Amino acid sequence: MGVVLGEFDEICEGLGVPWKVKEKTEDLRKSIEEFSFTGQKRKGIYVATFYAACRKMGVPRSYKELADASGVSNETIIKSLKFLSEKLDLHLPPYDPRDCVTYLVEKLDLSESVGDKAKQILEKANEENLVAGRNPFGVSAAAIQMACSSEDVEITYKKIADAATITTVSIRSSRKEMKDELDSNFS
Incomplete structure (x- = not known):
C-alpha cells in the first residue's frame, strides 16, 4: 500500500x-x-x-x-x-453546481463578479427546475459562459469545457435550455 x-x-x-x-x-x-x-x-x-x-x-x-x-x-x-x-453503503450526494462554479472560476482565473453572476444564473435556473438531474459541471459551465457574456469577458466554450472536463456541446445544450427558459437578463 x-x-x-x-x-x-x-x-x-x-x-x-x-x-x-x-x-x-x-x-x-x-x-x-x-x-x-x-x-x-x-x-x-x-x-x-x-x-x-x-x-x-x-x-x-x-x-x-x-x-x-x-x-x-x-x-x-x-x-x-x-x-x-x-x-x-455510501450515499454520495451530487456536487452542488455552486461549488462547481467556485472551482471552475478559480481554475479559469475569472473574476469574483463572474462567479457571483454565474451563481445568480444557477439560482434562477434551479428555481425553474433546470438544474436537478443535470451534470453539475455542465450547468455550471453554461452559467459561467452566460455570466462571462453578460460581463463582457471573452472566453471560449472550449476553454470552459476543458476546465470542466466536458464537451462544448454539453455547455451549448445547457446554455440554450437555460437561456430559453429564463428571463434572460443574463444573455
Missing part, C-alpha cells in the same frame, strides 16, 4: 484539494481494509475512495481529472466507486 499512498499524496497535491479530503479518504480507506486488493485494482479502489471523499466534502473533481492525475481509467474509477458504494 506504500507506493499507492505515496502516489496518492502526489495526486492530492496536483489536484489542489484541501486536507479535509485527504483525511476523509483515509477514513474511507480504513473502512475497506478488510477487503484484499492487489495492483491496479488497489489503486483504482484508492482513487475511488478519493473521489468519494471529494463528493462527501463538496470538493468538485471529475472522473477525468482523477484519471489523468492517477493513470487509472475512468471505467476503473467508476467500477471501483460502485464496489465501494455497495460494500460501504
